[in-house]
Amino acid sequence: MKLFSTLVAALVAIEAQAFTPTRPIEVVVHTGPGGGSDILARAVVGMIEKEKLVPVRMQVVNKAGGGSTVAAAYLFEKKGDPHTIGFFTGVWLTSPITTAEAKVTLRDLTPVARLVLEPALIAVKADAPYKTLRDFVEAAKKSPGQLKQSGGSVTSRDNVVRQLLQKNSGARWAFISFPGGGERIAALLGGHVNMMVIEPAEAGEHIRAGNMRVLAQVSEKRLAGFPEAPTLKEAGFDVPSVPQVRGVVAPPGIPAENAAYWEDVLRKLTRTASWKKYLEDNQFEDGFQNAAELAKFYDEFTAQMRGILQEAGVKIVR
Amino acid sequence: MDIAGGLIQGFAVALQPANLLWCFVGVLLGTVVGIMPGLGPPATIAMLLPITALMNPAGAMIMLAGIYYGAKYGGSTTSILLNVPGESASVVTCLDGYAMARKGRAGAALGIAAIASFIAGTVGVLGLMLVAPPLARFALAFSAPEYFALMAFGLSMVVLLAGRSMAKALLAMLVGLWIAGIGTDLFTSTSRFTFGRMELLSGIDFVVVAIGIFAIGEVLANLEAREEPQLLPVPKGLRNLLPTMQDLRDCRFAFAQGSIIGFLIGVLPGAGSTIASFISYGVEKAFSRRREEFGTGVIEGVAAPEGANNSETGGALVPLLTLGIPGSGTTAILLAALVLWGFKPGPLFIAENPNLFWGLVASMYIGNVMLLILNLPLVPVFAQVLRAPVYVLYPLILGVSIVGIYASSGSLFDLLLLVGFGLLGYLMRKLDYPSAPLILGLVLGGAMERALRQSLMMSEGSLGILVSRPISSVMLCFALLILLIPFFSRVNTWRVRALEQKDL
Numbered sequence: 001m002k003l004f005s006t007l008v009a010a011l012v013a014i015e016a017q018a019f020t021p022t023r024p025i026e027v028v029v030h031t032g033p034g035g036g037s038d039i040l041a042r043a044v045v046g047m048i049e050k051e052k053l054v055p056v057r058m059q060v061v062n063k064a065g066g067g068s069t070v071a072a073a074y075l076f077e078k079k080g081d082p083h084t085i086g087f088f089t090g091v092w093l094t095s096p097i098t099t100a101e102a103k104v105t106l107r108d109l110t111p112v113a114r115l116v117l118e119p120a121l122i123a124v125k126a127d128a129p130y131k132t133l134r135d136f137v138e139a140a141k142k143s144p145g146q147l148k149q150s151g152g153s154v155t156s157r158d159n160v161v162r163q164l165l166q167k168n169s170g171a172r173w174a175f176i177s178f179p180g181g182g183e184r185i186a187a188l189l190g191g192h193v194n195m196m197v198i199e200p201a202e203a204g205e206h207i208r209a210g211n212m213r214v215l216a217q218v219s220e221k222r223l224a225g226f227p228e229a230p231t232l233k234e235a236g237f238d239v240p241s242v243p244q245v246r247g248v249v250a251p252p253g254i255p256a257e258n259a260a261y262w263e264d265v266l267r268k269l270t271r272t273a274s275w276k277k278y279l280e281d282n283q284f285e286d287g288f289q290n291a292a293e294l295a296k297f298y299d300e301f302t303a304q305m306r307g308i309l310q311e312a313g314v315k316i317v318r
Numbered sequence: 319m320d321i322a323g324g325l326i327q328g329f330a331v332a333l334q335p336a337n338l339l340w341c342f343v344g345v346l347l348g349t350v351v352g353i354m355p356g357l358g359p360p361a362t363i364a365m366l367l368p369i370t371a372l373m374n375p376a377g378a379m380i381m382l383a384g385i386y387y388g389a390k391y392g393g394s395t396t397s398i399l400l401n402v403p404g405e406s407a408s409v410v411t412c413l414d415g416y417a418m419a420r421k422g423r424a425g426a427a428l429g430i431a432a433i434a435s436f437i438a439g440t441v442g443v444l445g446l447m448l449v450a451p452p453l454a455r456f457a458l459a460f461s462a463p464e465y466f467a468l469m470a471f472g473l474s475m476v477v478l479l480a481g482r483s484m485a486k487a488l489l490a491m492l493v494g495l496w497i498a499g500i501g502t503d504l505f506t507s508t509s510r511f512t513f514g515r516m517e518l519l520s521g522i523d524f525v526v527v528a529i530g531i532f533a534i535g536e537v538l539a540n541l542e543a544r545e546e547p548q549l550l551p552v553p554k555g556l557r558n559l560l561p562t563m564q565d566l567r568d569c570r571f572a573f574a575q576g577s578i579i580g581f582l583i584g585v586l587p588g589a590g591s592t593i594a595s596f597i598s599y600g601v602e603k604a605f606s607r608r609r610e611e612f613g614t615g616v617i618e619g620v621a622a623p624e625g626a627n628n629s630e631t632g633g634a635l636v637p638l639l640t641l642g643i644p645g646s647g648t649t650a651i652l653l654a655a656l657v658l659w660g661f662k663p664g665p666l667f668i669a670e671n672p673n674l675f676w677g678l679v680a681s682m683y684i685g686n687v688m689l690l691i692l693n694l695p696l697v698p699v700f701a702q703v704l705r706a707p708v709y710v711l712y713p714l715i716l717g718v719s720i721v722g723i724y725a726s727s728g729s730l731f732d733l734l735l736l737v738g739f740g741l742l743g744y745l746m747r748k749l750d751y752p753s754a755p756l757i758l759g760l761v762l763g764g765a766m767e768r769a770l771r772q773s774l775m776m777s778e779g780s781l782g783i784l785v786s787r788p789i790s791s792v793m794l795c796f797a798l799l800i801l802l803i804p805f806f807s808r809v810n811t812w813r814v815r816a817l818e819q820k821d822l
Contacts, residue, residue, distance in 0.1 A: 032647065033364030039654050046368055062361075063728075066502060066519025073516060098507045101516040145778060155507045176462075176775045177505045179768065182587045182643040182650070189641070190458035192776065201657070205642050205664020281660075314507060 028086035030071035072104040078251040082258040114247035117287035119219035140171035147173040148193040164239040200283035328676025344381035348388020355722030380681040394431040407591035407627035414619030425559030432693040438625030441577035442632020462772035467793035469766035474797040475600030479754040494759025517731040535743020572618040576625025584633020587645030591630040598626030
């Protein structure tokens with residue numbers, strides 16, 4: 001088996017030689033400048049240029065609109081174009097489940113590679129009475145619907161974590177949507193909500209300044225930056241730790257060697273020192289998966305999300 | 319560290335030749351970006367991020383901030399000259415600014431915009447320097463009910479923006495609120511009024527509506543006049559192009575309230591400069607003795623919103639630098655830039671990086687002076703645009719509008735929307751519907767709906783939360799007072815008329 005996979009890798013490597021880009025590359029992201037995907041894409045482009053992994057220039061193109069819908073449709077229209085790639089996130093998988101207009105799913109595009117998994121923390125204000133996640137859940141049980149969590153939209157990871165915890169424990173608390181991360185944090189620090197699911201990089205400084213406390217981390221294993229906080233499982237909640245995924249896809253209908261070329265470039269990137277430092281600085285987990293594994297991941301993730309959103313009472317369209 | 323010491327240290331950083339140069343590059347780029355409709359500071363800063371990674375962080379921060387506040391200066395230029403808002407925060411400047419240009423006072427309008435921007439920009443930096451930490455705590459006290467009350471206060475201004483008919487103004491406002499509702503609902507992920515078009519999923523960009531109704535509608539309405547059009551009067555001589563002493567006196571209150579309102583609204587992460595400029599315009603009109611003349615080219619109608627959107631910048635940097643909380647698209651990118659350079663923005667940022675913070679503050683004082691020196695001499699240059707005959711001017715307006723929209727979104731669908739809203743603007747002019755209430759509804763609608771629903775989720779459905787919290791109840795009272803203004807002015811007109819009759 002090992003021999004076989006080495007052989008395949010070697011073949012892929014040979015095949016990859018068959019294609020080299022000749023025009024500037026369009027890198028499509030679904031957020032405006034400054035959004036999570038945009039920042040990651042620009043960082044990756046910077047590192048690829050620094051390591052000289054691609055012989056042509058790469059240009060980030062913002063195709064914001066309708067969550068991921070506009071960007072996905074744009075990539076779909078670029079059918080057969082080997083000089084375009086796109087950065088996807090979990091939204092690309094959840095939008096089509098809940099939005100009728102989001103007709104292009106990741107299944108309609110060519111998978112290239114999964115790059116990172118972003119873990120999350122469950123945090124409360126530092127002066128909150130809850131010392132552990134169990135404390136919070138018990139308090140929520142005592143007064144159902146009284147405690148509040150700030151977060152993104154109903155399909156965001158924040159709400160998925162809440163749904164899973166509620167189902168596991170039988171507790172119930174409110175979820176209040178805010179459009180921007182800044183407003184979510186402000187609501188917590190101002191004492192208007194009791195808890196939030198927050199990215200480690202966003203929380204780090206508030207924790208260091210003594211304004212916030214971590215109850216648990218939404219991750220399979222403890223993050224290097226937060227050795228004290230238990231994972232969900234360690235805190236006694238046997239729920240799947242839903243990661244925020246980020247990766248790269250290409251337009252449909254491109255020759256296999258093109259997809260293999262990009263997969264190869266990204267694999268090389270993930271082995272560089274600058275990539276390892278980037279992951280460490282941002283407290284991301286290395287989530288590298290090749291195209292074949294990624295396609296399998298889509299299906300599992302989509303099925304899981306569909307179930308969770310259905311239970312949350314969100315309208316499912318496909 | 320005390321403020322004086324910090325400031326001296328800051329000037330020591332900002333006055334280094336390299337940093338002075340970056341400051342100038344930033345404000346110059348900002349002015350250009352502000353003048354060009356469509357291209358905004360967030361896109362510009364994002365494009366420059368890779369270059370800044372090679373720079374000294376203080377210089378880079380000084381430059382990026384320069385782009386941010388410099389754009390607010392440039393934004394008014396096309397609003398005043400062409401009725402094409404250059405930035406979303408300059409939409410309200412069109413109302414009186416363009417009317418002034420039509421009356422041959424384009425130079426005075428451009429000049430007062432630069433002066434108001436300078437004064438308010440400086441007040442914004444003063445605020446950032448003196449009261450940042452306590453104000454950040456005030457911003458945290460603001461939550462959904464307070465935002466709802468703030469938006470309600472803003473929306474009550476509709477009675478001030480109405481023309482001859484209150485019913486028409488309210489109808490236009492409702493259309494604006496409806497347009498704000500188009501798109502994917504944040505709370506349930508349900509699409510509303512999208513008619514199966516994925517382009518509508520994230521709603522209609524406010525700038526498309528504003529440029530369509532103001533600029534395209536204006537061109538269409540003017541094309542209808544078949545007689546030989548007259549050239550717009552542009553007085554000769556620099557002295558006649560700049561604001562007079564009387565203008566400056568008229569704007570005293572506008573300078574003050576614009577600076578303060580803009581700064582305070584800027585501090586709130588959930589509001590923004592467009593809302594600040596509208597509220598400042600409304601407040602100016604509410605307190606004005608010549609309320610009826612607003613919209614016909616009153617100079618304080620330009621000074622108030624232009625001031626507010628500049629001091630908003632200083633305000634918006636407060637939560638960013640003291641808490642690491644970004645309140646707008648631009649501050650979000652500045653946050654990303656700080657992280658990229660290896661800083662950790664958050665509550666400890668200022669204490670741990672005094673050089674960067676004080677250097678930035680000092681550079682903003684310098685940058686505002688540079689902007690004033692840069693922009694005032696440009697006034698006569700820009701005013702010459704209006705000497706162009708209509709067969710040049712109107713195609714220019716159309717071209718600037720279309721290129722601006724396409725540059726910002728790259729979507730042909732947005733161009734169709736632009737045409738559609740242009741026709742709507744034309745019809746509204748023909749039928750004497752005021753356009754400002756529509757824009758007001760559109761600007762405030764989204765945030766207001768969100769705040770109301772968030773409040774009701776917090777209170778489990780009780781509307782009491784809106785009046786039981788002190789800040790929100792005070793603001794709702796203000797809103798009520800504004801709503802009563804037309805009633806009082808009518809009573810006043812009766813009283814005056816009665817007195818006149820008695821004299822006879």
